Structure formats: C-alpha cells, structure tokens
Amino acid sequence: MAGVDAGNTAWVLLSAALVLLMTPALGFFYGGLVRRKNLANTIMACFATVALVSVQWVLWGYSLAFGPDKMGLIGGLEWLGLNGVGLEPNPDYAETIPHQAFMIFQGMFAIITPALIIGAVVERIRFGALLLFIILWAKFVYDLIAHWVWASGGWLSNLGALDFAGGTVVHINSGVAALATALVLGRRLGYGTTSMEPSNVTYVVLGAVLLWFGWFGFNAGSALSAGMQATAAFVTTNTAASAAALAWMVMSWLHRGRASIIGTASGAIAGLVAITPAAGFVNVLGALTIGFGAGVLCYLAVMLRSRLKIDDSLDVWGIHGIGGTWGAIATGIFADPAVGGAAGALYGNAAQVLVQLTAVGVTWAYSFTATLAILKLLDKTVGLRVTPREEMMGLDLTQHAETAYS
Amino acid sequence: MAGVDAGNTAWVLLSAALVLLMTPALGFFYGGLVRRKNLANTIMACFATVALVSVQWVLWGYSLAFGPDKMGLIGGLEWLGLNGVGLEPNPDYAETIPHQAFMIFQGMFAIITPALIIGAVVERIRFGALLLFIILWAKFVYDLIAHWVWASGGWLSNLGALDFAGGTVVHINSGVAALATALVLGRRLGYGTTSMEPSNVTYVVLGAVLLWFGWFGFNAGSALSAGMQATAAFVTTNTAASAAALAWMVMSWLHRGRASIIGTASGAIAGLVAITPAAGFVNVLGALTIGFGAGVLCYLAVMLRSRLKIDDSLDVWGIHGIGGTWGAIATGIFADPAVGGAAGALYGNAAQVLVQLTAVGVTWAYSFTATLAILKLLDKTVGLRVTPREEMMGLDLTQHAETAYS
Amino acid sequence: MAGVDAGNTAWVLLSAALVLLMTPALGFFYGGLVRRKNLANTIMACFATVALVSVQWVLWGYSLAFGPDKMGLIGGLEWLGLNGVGLEPNPDYAETIPHQAFMIFQGMFAIITPALIIGAVVERIRFGALLLFIILWAKFVYDLIAHWVWASGGWLSNLGALDFAGGTVVHINSGVAALATALVLGRRLGYGTTSMEPSNVTYVVLGAVLLWFGWFGFNAGSALSAGMQATAAFVTTNTAASAAALAWMVMSWLHRGRASIIGTASGAIAGLVAITPAAGFVNVLGALTIGFGAGVLCYLAVMLRSRLKIDDSLDVWGIHGIGGTWGAIATGIFADPAVGGAAGALYGNAAQVLVQLTAVGVTWAYSFTATLAILKLLDKTVGLRVTPREEMMGLDLTQHAETAYS
Amino acid sequence: MKLIQAIIRPEKLDDVKKALKSIGCGGLTVYEVRGRGLQEGISWIVRGHEYRIDMLPKLKLEVIVEDDEVERVLETIKESSKTGEIGDGKIIILHVEDAVRIRTGERGRKALK
Amino acid sequence: MKLIQAIIRPEKLDDVKKALKSIGCGGLTVYEVRGRGLQEGISWIVRGHEYRIDMLPKLKLEVIVEDDEVERVLETIKESSKTGEIGDGKIIILHVEDAVRIRTGERGRKALK
Amino acid sequence: MKLIQAIIRPEKLDDVKKALKSIGCGGLTVYEVRGRGLQEGISWIVRGHEYRIDMLPKLKLEVIVEDDEVERVLETIKESSKTGEIGDGKIIILHVEDAVRIRTGERGRKALK
Numbered sequence A, B, C: 001m002a003g004v005d006a007g008n009t010a011w012v013l014l015s016a017a018l019v020l021l022m023t024p025a026l027g028f029f030y031g032g033l034v035r036r037k038n039l040a041n042t043i044m045a046c047f048a049t050v051a052l053v054s055v056q057w058v059l060w061g062y063s064l065a066f067g068p069d070k071m072g073l074i075g076g077l078e079w080l081g082l083n084g085v086g087l088e089p090n091p092d093y094a095e096t097i098p099h100q101a102f103m104i105f106q107g108m109f110a111i112i113t114p115a116l117i118i119g120a121v122v123e124r125i126r127f128g129a130l131l132l133f134i135i136l137w138a139k140f141v142y143d144l145i146a147h148w149v150w151a152s153g154g155w156l157s158n159l160g161a162l163d164f165a166g167g168t169v170v171h172i173n174s175g176v177a178a179l180a181t182a183l184v185l186g187r188r189l190g191y192g193t194t195s196m197e198p199s200n201v202t203y204v205v206l207g208a209v210l211l212w213f214g215w216f217g218f219n220a221g222s223a224l225s226a227g228m229q230a231t232a233a234f235v236t237t238n239t240a241a242s243a244a245a246l247a248w249m250v251m252s253w254l255h256r257g258r259a260s261i262i263g264t265a266s267g268a269i270a271g272l273v274a275i276t277p278a279a280g281f282v283n284v285l286g287a288l289t290i291g292f293g294a295g296v297l298c299y300l301a302v303m304l305r306s307r308l309k310i311d312d313s314l315d316v317w318g319i320h321g322i323g324g325t326w327g328a329i330a331t332g333i334f335a336d337p338a339v340g341g342a343a344g345a346l347y348g349n350a351a352q353v354l355v356q357l358t359a360v361g362v363t364w365a366y367s368f369t370a371t372l373a374i375l376k377l378l379d380k381t382v383g384l385r386v387t388p389r390e391e392m393m394g395l396d397l398t399q400h401a402e403t404a405y406s
Numbered sequence D, E, F: 001m002k003l004i005q006a007i008i009r010p011e012k013l014d015d016v017k018k019a020l021k022s023i024g025c026g027g028l029t030v031y032e033v034r035g036r037g038l039q040e041g042i043s044w045i046v047r048g049h050e051y052r053i054d055m056l057p058k059l060k061l062e063v064i065v066e067d068d069e070v071e072r073v074l075e076t077i078k079e080s081s082k083t084g085e086i087g088d089g090k091i092i093i094l095h096v097e098d099a100v101r102i103r104t105g106e107r108g109r110k111a112l113k
C-alpha cells in the first residue's frame, strides 16, 4: 500500500459518506417546504438523482470532469467506466489516498449539484423530464465547470481561482441554473394568489441539520487529508453556518416580528454555501464575517426574488447563487495565508478579488446559457411541465401514485 | 500501543457506528411500510433488538461466534463476558485495531441480522414472543453461521467461501429465516382482501437513505483497515445500490406506469444486499452488473412471492434472501483478483462458483430448518401471535399503549 | 505537519461532527415528547442553541473555559476570538491533533449542555428569554465548570476527579440546572389536570437513535485519539445504553403492563448519560452494571419527580441529573486500571469515591445556585414566561408563526 | 337530499369504495377520526390498577345522496364494511336542506347529478 | 336521535371523556380540526404591517344520543370542557333521521343501545 | 341556525377565509379530508390493466350561521373557492337545532353573537 495513508483514506471515505447523505437530506429540506401533495415527489427527485448521477459518474462523468485534460476545457474519454482509475493514488489529485477514493468523493459533489436545482422546479415538473434534465445538465454543465475549476489543467484552475469546496462549481452553478430553470418553466399555478405554505417545518429542520452534518465532509473533506487544513475548514464551516443562521433569524424577527424557524434553517444553509469556497482559506473571524454577510445578503436576495415574482420556488438562486457569489468574492478578500497558504485582499493580494470575479462571471454566464439551452430543447421535445390537472392533484399521486403519509 | 493503527481504528469504530445506525434505520424503513396502527411497534421492534442483541453479544454471542474454534462448528465459551477479549489486537481477525474494535464491529452485524427478519412478522407478532425469538435465533442461528463463514477455523471459511461483508451470514440467513417465519406465523388478518397500504413513504425513504449511509460502514468497514480494499468496497457499494435503484424504478415504471418511490428505495436496498458479499472483490463494472441484476431479480422475486400469497409482509425473502443469493453467486463469477486478491469464474476460476453455491445451499438449509424449529417451539409454548382483536386494533396500542403520532 | 496525526485528527473531527448532530437530535427527542402545538418550537430551541453557542464559543467561551488558567477557577481572556488558538497541537490538551480540532470538539459539548436544559422549560418559555438564558448560562455556569473539571489547572481536575466525557460538566450540570429552572418557571398551565401526551413517538425514537449514534463521538471521541481507550469507551457506551434501555423497558412492563417505547428510548439515554463519566475507565462488566443501574435509578427518579409535581417537563433532572450522579459515583467504584489507568474502589482505591462525591457535590451546588440567580434576574427584567393565552395557543404559532406539520 | 355519515374500520375503505362504485355512487368524502364505542377497547390490570385503551382509529365516510337512494347506499355501506366484530361502527342519516356545486353554482339535485 | 357536535380545546379531551363516561355515555368520535372564532387569535404589528394568526388547533367531538339525553350530555360536555377563556368553543345539535349499527344491522334506538 | 359545510380545494382556504372575513363572518372550522367526485381523478393503462387514482386531498370548511345569513355566506364561499375546474367541490346546508357557547353557556343566536 505504498503511499496510501489510513488516516487520510478513512477521512476522505467518511467525508464521501457524509456528502452522500446531503442529497437525500436536501430532499427532506425541500420536501418540507412544498405542499403536502408534492412532498414525496420532492424527496423522490433528490433520491433518484443520487442513483442516476452515481451511475453516470462511474460510466463517463468522472472521465469528462477529471480525465486527462483537453485544452483546459474538458477531460478526455480515457477513463470511461473508470478504466485506469485504480486504487493506487493519483498524485495529480491526492497523494495519500486511493485514486478511487478521490473519484467517489468527487462523485458526491456531482450528485448534489444538479439536485440543488430541484428547488426551482418542484411542484410542477414531469418526473421523467426531470431525470432527463439532470443527466444532460450533469454532462454539459457540471462536468465542464468542474473540469475548469478543479481538474489538473482546467483553465480557471490555471488562472488561480480559489474555490475550496465548490462555491462556483456547486453553488453558483446550481443557483444560476435554478434561475434559468424557473424562468423557462414558469410559475406554479396559483402562484401569488393561493397560499403555498410549507407543509412540514420539522422536515425542513431535519434536512437542514443533516445538510449541516454532511457539510463537514463537503468542506473539511475537501482538504483530502485529515490535518490542519481540514481542521480549519471544519471550524470555519461550523462558525459561518451559525453566524448566518443567527443573522437570518434576527432579520426575520425584525422584519416580521417573529423568529422564523424556516428562516433560521435557511440562514444556516446560506452560511454553509458562502463558506464553501473559503473554508480552507480563511480564519475564524473571516468565517464569522462571511457567515453574517451571507445571512443578510441571502435574506435580501430572497426578498428581491419574491418581489420580482420569479417562481424559483425554494430560493435556490437566492441562497446558492447569491450565497455562492458572496462566498467566492469574500474568499478573495479574507483568504489568510496562515490558514491555507493563499492570500486575499486583506492580506495584500487585491488581485485575487479580480480572479475570483472572473471565475464567478464565467460560471454565471456559462451556467445560465447552457441551462437555458438544455431546457428549451427538452421543452420542445419531451415537454417539461405536468398538465394543470396533474399540478392541481399534486405530483405525489400523478407521478408516483403514492402519497407522502396519511 | 504496539500494532494499533489510529487510522484503521478510527475507520473501524466509525464504521461500527454507521452499522449501528442501520438497525433503527431499518425500523423507519419497515415502519413506513406498515399501516399506521403498527408503525411505532415496528420501529420499537428494531430499536429493542439493538439493546437486546448488544447485551447478548458481549455476554455470550461473541464467544460463540468468534471464540476459539471447536471443530469448525462453533466458538468456545472461553470469551464469555468478553473475558480475554481485550484492547490488544487479535491477529487472527485484525492486526492493526484493538480486538474489542473488531468485536463491536461484528456485534453490529449480529444486531441487524435478526432485525431484518422483523419485516416478515410485522403487524401480528406478540412483542414478548418477538424478543424471545430474536434472542434464540441470535444464539442458535446467527452465531453459528457467523462462525462457519467468518471465524478463524470455521468450516465454510476453510472451504474458501467468499463473503466479504455478509451475503450469506446476514442476508441469505435473514431472508430465508423470514420465509420460514412467514410460513409459520401465517398471513395477517384481511391479507389479500383489505388494503394494507404503506402509511408513510417519507419514512421509507428516510430509512433507506440511512441504511445506504450506514452500508458504507457495513461493506467498506469490513475491510477492517482504511486502504485500497475499503475504497474499492465503498465504490462498488454505492454503484450497485444506484444501479439497482434505477433498475427497480424502471421495472415499476414499465409494469405499473408510474415510477414507484417505494420501489426505488427497495431497489437501492436490493442492490446493497447483493453487493454485500462481493464489495471488496469485484470492480466497478462487476458492481454495475450485480446492481442491475439485483434490481431486476428482486423485483421479480417480490412479484412471485405476492403471487404465492405468502405474507412475508415486507419482502425480506425477496430482497435479502434472493438479493443475497444472487450476490453470493455473482461474487464467484465477478471476483476480480486485482481488487481483493480472489478470482471468480470470469477470471478463470470457475470452481469458485461451486464453493459459493455450497455456502449458499448450506445457509438456506440450516437457516430454514433451525428457524422453523425455534418458531414451532415458541408457538407451542408462549404463543407467537396476538389475538385477532389486538391485530385489528393495532400493535402500537395493544403492545405498547402508545401511538406513532397524532 | 509535525505532530499532527491524520488518524487521530480524522477521529476527533468526525467525533465533533457526531456530537454536533446530537443537539438537533435532542430537538427531535424533546420535540416528540411535547404536544404538537409546541413541537416546532422545541426543535427550533435546540437548533438555535447550536448557532448561538457556536458563535459564543469561538468569541469568548473557549477562552473562558480552556484559556490560560486563573487560580484554578476560570480561563483568561487571552484566547478571545480564538486569538492564539491555531492549527498546531496544544500539548496541554492533545498532542497529536490541531489545537482547533480540540477546540471545536469541546465546542460541541458547550452547545449540547445548555440545550439539555430546554427539556425543563418547553411549552411555556418565551423564545427570546430562552436565548438570553442560554447565552448567560453558557458563560456563567458551563464555561466555569468545564474549566474546573477539564482545563489544565482547573481545581477539580487537580483534585483528581475522573470525568471521562462529561458526567459532571454536562449531565449533572444540566440536570440540576433543569431542576432549578423548573422550580422558577413553574408548572405548565393545566399540568396534572389535562392530558399532555407526547405527540410523536417516532420522533422520540429518531432523536434517541441519533443521540446514541452521536454519543459514540461524545464518549469515544473524548479519548482524543483513535486507539485502545477510544475503543474501550465505544464498547462501554454501546453496552451501557443497551443495558439501561432493557432495564427501563422491563420496569415499564412490570409497572404498567406494557413495554413502553418512550420508556425504552429514555432508558437508552439514561444509560448513555451514566456511562459518560466512566466510558474510558471501566470494563464491559462495569458498563453493564452502570447501564442496568441507570435504567432502574432513573426510572425511579422520574416516578419521584412526578410524585413531587415538579414540572421538569421532560425529566432532564431524572435522567441527566440522577443518571450523571450515578455515573460519576460509579466511575469511582468500577474504574479498572487495565482500561484507562485509573483505579476505583473495586480495584482498591476507595478514596476515588470521595473525590467523585466532591465533584458531584460541587457541581450540584454551583449549578443549582448560579442557575437560580440567572433565572431570577431574567424573570425580573425581561420575563421568562409567555402569557397564558400564548401558552394555550402553543409556542409554534405564538413564537414563530409557524406550525410543525399539517 | 341526505347526508349519510358512516364510521368504519380503516381497512374497510377499499371495499366500501368499490361497493359504492358498483352501485353507481361515485362521490364521497373521507377523513380520519378516533372513536370509542360502548364495548370495544382493551384493558389490563397491573397490581390492582386498571389501564384502558379506548380511542381507536376509524374512518368517517360521508356521502350526499338523493332521498330515494338512501336505503341502497346505506345497505351497500353496511354490507361492505361489516366484519361482525365489535367496533364495526355506525351509520347515521342527516337531512340536507340544499346543496351547491361550487364549479357551476348548480343547486339541489343538480349539484350532485 | 340527535348528533351533538362540540368544538373543544385539545387538552380538554380527557376531561370530557371522563365526564361522559361518568354519566354512562360511552360512545363518541373525535377528530382534529382548526378553527377561528370571533375574537380569538393573536396579532402583532411590525412597521405598520399587521400580522395575524387565527386558525388554532381544536378537537371536534361527536356524540350520537337519544333525544331525552341531549340536555344531560350537552351540560356535561359544556362543564367539562370549559376554561372560561376565549376560544373554549361551541356545541351544536343536529337532528339525526336514523342510525344503523354496522355489525348487526340494528336501526334507530337499538343501533345505539 | 344552519351549518354550512363546504368541501373545497386546499389551496383556496386563504381566499375563502379572507372573503368570509370581509363580509363580517369570522368564525369557522376547517379540517382535512380526501374525496372523490363524479368525474375527477386520473387513470392510466398499462398492458390492458387500468390504474386509477381517485381520492384527492380536500379541505372541509364548516360555518355556523344565522338563517338570514345563509345565502350571503354560501355565495361568498362559492365565489372565493371556485376555479372552474372539475373538483372544485360542493357546499351543503344542514339545519342546526341549537348552539351553545361553551365559555358562557349562552345558547341559540347568542352563542354565535
């Protein structure tokens, strides 16, 4: 076992298990936020995404994203079916763990990113169309951006963009795609006139809690070894989540006179999103600032979105798009060389902010355009939306002939 | 700490924690599938099994299963009360972790195996009789088969049977026992005439998700060290679960016109079952095949079971019995020496299939017969079933005087 | 990375993640036990505590608890905002993991301790007052006692008191504070005359299960390295929880004629509490005794509490106060030098019992008095209780304008 | 017009639905209730203390029918929901003064059609 | 025969059940509802905007009784479910034209026995 | 006095509540039901086998009103809960013989005030 370290391997594999848990956790987070007639469908959408993208990832996804670089743009097909992706470490990615451990850890990120978009399409998308969308989006959007930012040879990576655990690749990417999706799909029937209250606050919290728990794997696991940087990422993750939860709680309290539970849970997620690109680079005071900022900014973004009457139903754009953008920029500001070796504007390297802005801009532009294209294609061919009658009856019954609970 | 490796110990202990979580997770999986009047009882049955078998395991179970071998058939009583099972590694089982770490990891398997059988007896067994059954079954069935297959000196182990994480010991064993149990116990009142719809699909998914999460500990933890084989097992586990979930989803879609949520969750479990014996031996393409096969075969087994009108209520036989059988045989076919050192038929060692068939046959035969004997005994002495009135009122109220939720 | 061991760091960070999960798990455990109109509020109280204490801990809590000792009584302010708490190991606390890993692991204990008290105030405390109480209690009670028992230089630590993972600091402390709180706050409206049945038994079990799962991090993680002592703590934890669950189950069966589900879950928690101070010091037979003892004693304590008509609504005192006291004393009796190096009365060191009694007595006295003082202050200034009308309407609606589920 | 309310066992719903459909009676409304009757429930005694469970889960089924259909519907529900065990439930008939179909505003007989 | 429907506070169920039992009235059916009355609920104002909560959880209790028992049952429910605070609820009486016991097919008075 | 029972779509509750409030009708009680109507539901066929879903979630809304308010309330509920699609639901009117306010013991008209 030359080169494989047991401590680091245990760390990365368990982190992968934690990240796996996040996607179904998202199902409960999202599921609790929709009306009961669509609760099981929402959970199912996330669950099926796990299965679908897992298979896609070992067949071709990993090869496209991390395979031998072609001009900085995409990975080659050399690693199809994990051909050549073995148990020996691949020093390009991680020196002390089996290559497949890196592969499966990355696979979990490939799963959750398209799943995040589900928050924008709930309660009205055909289940079959959703699966098609996810498989196409994984291939034409996720795998590419992942390559650019994280693969050895990716062009944004070469530019020096900092993205510790996926602020651009995962969060901006899914958040902006969600915006495009909400625009193409249109509003839910009765949006703005009928009440669409969340049906299960306890599931929202359950989901948020499991997401928080899994996020330790997501962020601290991204150090790919269990040492100082992982520890730093763990601490900043917990701190930013807490600060953002408090910030959103206070905002809701001031604004509506009551401390919102859903708001506090959403705030925690916003903080986790924002710290994601920064986790292994900033110190604890940076994390506090990023967290508080995320709580306030995402709260405002959600207010704005609702003013604009765009039915990004569960605010994927407001939380992941804006939270990710804020985090990516803040990484360029607060990166402390004592933590992860990279310096941000506060530590004399103002140029980093520009690099971060470039990565942010590129991700926004590409994700928005490519998502739009995929959706238009699907809408023209298979059709995206259920019929009005199905929408009124709810997706649990019409898509699955099952109900959440009775 | 001569010989104890921190990485491997962390790995095995955390894997044990993950496997512990599986039994209550099974409670939610099973609980969601029964009618609401029996939901809390079903969860309780699994929870109580954790407590009961945990105590049994440290008192005598571990000694019987893994204690000094007596003629390949059973462990001796030398290790009663963990006497002599200390913190130094036992090189017979695992060289780099404390002996007690191995013991407790194995204990979690001893817990979940009888708990799996609960799926065949729900909604009609007396709670006290169930506890008695579990304690007897653990002793006379589980501890023995575990000894044969896994203990140093066990006769099936000497034969060269491959069972990475419990295809025979855990899944065939419990699945076949479930069949015997369903036959002895008889059908639920109103079976086939009244509707017995699952009452909580979200709990089914929650349970399935936590089972999947825990299964990483179950399978990858069975490598007993955090290295290449653990990584391989982790990857094959995730892949097979996903493939089987997709396969079952598609089967239900074709067959009933809707993508079933419960079906997809069941498919994932079927895949996890089937990959269990193979996890550390096959490559990712083997895992895909085993997974797809499990999804299809177990779907058909469940159909068949329902045709035969055997009330194995939650299809333990169809999923664990058949999934485990398929997995055990498939291990003999697909085992890739590059992964775990053992070769199957595809790699030139056709004889392995015969060995596997032997282990499968022995487990079927012994488990079926011994389970039948225990049940007949209990039925004659204490009585297994609740009264018809109690059955109609539900086990939550009649066995515990509590209800699931209101 | 001189001195940082990957295996141990992975172990402690993952243990910290497990302990983090415990506080929201407690929310579900407690939430299931209250009436439905207060279910979301109870979950929220625990969730908000995570955010609140996390921020407090990095700002000043850690410095007060573990900062440079001042006369054995309290830590200095040198480490405010984690100033000087870096990524290099601090050999005073743990030699092989980053100092921040120790800090965050300890932070999770600081979170759950005040959260435990919530069980005594549910269904009637103003949400704002609760947050104030928690922040003050964390500072003036938790941080101090943690310093005395665990900080290098703390006076109880110097005395030689054994508290492996928080029997005094966490459990007696919160349990006694809960008693004080229940006395100051008074009974719920209609206590003793109207029915206050738990509304969700499945959440009680879900919470208990996740607590059990997290407790492996709590106890075995407290070894601060993944080796023999961690293994011992893991095994004793699982054993005591199981024994206590069985004991309580049997007590409820004998006493009320039915095996109570809530009782079995409560028993498991009682066992986990009692083994907490002892986990790394006793052998498995000691753990069995401690567990069975906890099941019986806490059951009796709960009966007594209900006779006295003190509305410690969810029996924090009966389970954590009494369970912790029993565990702390039992540690002095059963500590086996072969496990953790310390000897108890059974191994010839009767004096240890006296030391334990001192630590217990000090914690009871200080926690009770200081909690009383804080509560009186808050009651006089901001007011602790909601209005009777709010109490009748339920805290979900009146404090958060949200409901648990519909 | 009459409103027929039946309290039945939850597991009998499918049978009743099928039976009603077969006599051409499509519309119905159902919800979960808990009930206790005169005799049903179980009790047990532990050291002199009696414990009782009496509130059991039932379904309530409501059908609005024309006067002349009452007997047929009544009979159908009764037959299809009967097990013969205590706890089968009750059916009652209430008088309905008028009915409206929300979609069209039709009233009386037409609201049901 | 009459159907007495009472909307009560959830925490009062036990008291009402006990009280009904004590006057020999065993049968009853209960389910969860949410209600708003004329005055109850709470409201608060944040920067000029008013927020209101008005739908509160209640229980609905139904008892089928003989005509001559109506007053006694009414009184019993009223006394045992009263707190004197706003929101205690209402009781109404509906006329029942006939009743059937599913198990036996008995009708009218006999269905209740 | 009359009891108006309306079966409506769950998403229409807010509209109905607002509309009722606006005509000064504050008190109401609501609960979840599932229903099937004459036409609504969906069905699909797989290899000759027909599958059907017919029980859909609805809300039942109950308002106790004075006789002279019946028409206004009826109209208000109808208008505010209508979508024009099949499945909008029904409203029925039952006669109430008497009403009691639990808190005060007032009866009849006064119980509603």
Ligand SMILES: Nc1ncnc2c1ncn2[C@@H]1O[C@H](COP(=O)(O)OP(=O)(O)O)[C@@H](O)[C@H]1O
Residues within 6 Å of the ligand: D007, D034, D035, D036, D037, D038, D039, D040, D056, D058, D085, D086, D087, D088, D089, D090, E026, E027, E028, E029, E030, E062, E063, E064, E065, E101, E102, E103, E112
């Ligand atoms: N007097 C009553 N008023 C209201 N509901 C009743 C009454 N009697 C019975 N019920 C309802 O009918 C159900 C079955 O009644 P029960 O007396 O147990 O059975 P049976 O009708 O077979 O004698 C009860 O659970 C309850 O919901």
Ligand SMILES: Nc1ncnc2c1ncn2[C@@H]1O[C@H](COP(=O)(O)OP(=O)(O)O)[C@@H](O)[C@H]1O
Residues within 6 Å of the ligand: E007, E034, E035, E036, E037, E038, E039, E040, E056, E058, E085, E086, E087, E088, E089, E090, F026, F027, F028, F029, F030, F062, F063, F064, F065, F101, F102, F103, F112
């Ligand atoms: N006009 C009405 N129609 C239907 N239900 C009503 C009506 N008025 C009150 N209720 C029900 O009675 C409950 C209590 O009524 P409320 O007016 O708040 O109290 P009180 O009767 O003490 O004045 C309400 O929550 C609602 O469920």
Ligand SMILES: Nc1ncnc2c1ncn2[C@@H]1O[C@H](COP(=O)(O)OP(=O)(O)O)[C@@H](O)[C@H]1O
Residues within 6 Å of the ligand: D026, D027, D028, D029, D030, D062, D063, D064, D065, D101, D102, D103, D112, F007, F034, F035, F036, F037, F038, F039, F040, F056, F058, F085, F086, F087, F088, F089, F090
């Ligand atoms: N005859 C009936 N008895 C009881 N409830 C009915 C009846 N007919 C309809 N309903 C209820 O009304 C709801 C809507 O009725 P439906 O016939 O689907 O729509 P519409 O009234 O627009 O034709 C149903 O879901 C059911 O709850």
